[in-house]
Amino acid sequence: MAVVARMLVRRTLILIPLLLGVILFVFIIMRFSNNKPEYAYFQGANPTAEQIHQFQVENGLLDPLPVRYVRFVGDLLHGDMGTSVLTKAPVLDSVVTALPLTLQLTFLGLLVAVALALIFGVTAAIFRDRWPDQLIRLVSLIGVAAPAFWLALLMIQWLAVDRGWFPTSGYINPGDSFSGWLRSMTLPALSLSLPVAAQLTRIIRTSMVEELDKDYVRTAIGSGLPPIVVIGRNVLRNALINPLTVLGLRIGYLLGGAVVIETIYSLPGMGQLMINGVRDGDPAVVQGVVLTIATGFVVVNLVVDVLYLLINPRIRSAA
Missing domain, CATH: 1.10.3720.10 (MetI-like)
Structure with missing residues (x-):
């Protein structure tokens, strides 16, 4: 059992950088996709450039990518996957359902x-x-x-x-x-x-x-x-x-x-x-x-x- 415990600890430690890499990959892909939060938020409306800019500032979308990644990982560690811009409901609640x-x-x-x-x-x-x-x-x-x-x-x-x-x-x-x-x-x-x-x-x-x-x-x-x-x-x-x-x-x-x-x-x-x-x-x-x-x-x-x-x-x- 000691061998199993050591292996479990070793594999768990390996999972940490692996999961961080997965999170980074998904984070970057989503940031370069055409699905932008500001477009979804103003879907069906005709927002002005000032309204889009204000939304981006309020949600930190203009911050450098490394800053946004660190903030995203920190939110995940606290159980926060973000909020749907359409339903305004936490994503975690939708995932749990x-x-x-x-x-x-x-x-x-x-x-x-x-x-x-x-x-x-x-x-x-x-x-x-x-x-x-x-x-x-x-x-x-x-x-x-x-x-x-x-x-x-x-x-x-x-x-x-x-x-x-x-x-x-x-x-x-x-x-x-x-x-x-x-x-x-x-x-x-x-x-x-x-x-x-x-x-x-x-x-x-x-x-x-x-x-x-x-x-x-x-x-x-x-x-x-x-x-x-x-x-x-x-x-x-x-x-x-x-x-x-x-x-x-x-x-x-x-x-x-x-x-x-x-x-x-x-x-x-x-x-x-x-x-x-x-x-x-x-x-x-x-x-x-x-x-x-x-x-x-x-x-x-x-x-x-x-x-x-x-x-x-x-x-x-x-x-």
């Missing part, structure tokens, strides 16, 4: 992706080079090549419009109706998870095949242990070490991909919030959403690194 739905969608997508990848990856490895393996490899290859937004449109047409099994869009709170919530989240979760499941299936299949070829597996089975016990207790655990590393990056993909899927299915999550911010020319909202997603991606990868250390004794010994 929208983030739970994005996390729900990401979590459901992760569950579906991992479940499908385990089932098909292990099956393909057990029936290596036979027709189940070849079929699974073909389908997974198609799944890797299929973009999530294209799958979303197909599912809406086939399962929602043609058959009416699921709603085409909208969100139902689980507190109001759990079954309604599940129906409203099924298609978005499937659309988001299938490409990730296809990638993980191929990785798990490869790891399982390599592990099944090792001497200890043949020895265990030759000594009389049932193959299902050897595979479930030893082979699967050792084979999941490499896919776990890839899973960390895929969780980041799920979190970012949820933004696109939410827009397609009209879910009031972070995706809709960011699209509205871009459409309305509200840079503070866009900046808050991007920073939240980027921070979530970094934190998820830190957690995966720690889990990788916990389940891999060789890495732990080397550390």
Whole structure:
């Protein structure tokens, strides 16, 4: 546990300059974009040059860029992501309202992706080079090549419009109706998870095949242990070490991909919030959403690194 604690402290310290770099990148991009706060604030009006100048002075928009960056970081440390120039509401409040739905969608997508990848990856490895393996490899290859937004449109047409099994869009709170919530989240979760499941299936299949070829597996089975016990207790655990590393990056993909899927299915999550911010020319909202997603991606990868250390004794010994 001491090794894990040291690694956690080390990785956390590395996160500080990484997050500062992410904040700097987003800050600079937003400052050079066409979405200017003064234009959004006077949207629909014809402000004079004096009014625009007064707004810029009051909000510190004419200060040097380094000064504005330091002030922005200081505000973030105090939990202030800025204020929407349109709604006059704190961006943090909007993010807190929208983030739970994005996390729900990401979590459901992760569950579906991992479940499908385990089932098909292990099956393909057990029936290596036979027709189940070849079929699974073909389908997974198609799944890797299929973009999530294209799958979303197909599912809406086939399962929602043609058959009416699921709603085409909208969100139902689980507190109001759990079954309604599940129906409203099924298609978005499937659309988001299938490409990730296809990638993980191929990785798990490869790891399982390599592990099944090792001497200890043949020895265990030759000594009389049932193959299902050897595979479930030893082979699967050792084979999941490499896919776990890839899973960390895929969780980041799920979190970012949820933004696109939410827009397609009209879910009031972070995706809709960011699209509205871009459409309305509200840079503070866009900046808050991007920073939240980027921070979530970094934190998820830190957690995966720690889990990788916990389940891999060789890495732990080397550390």
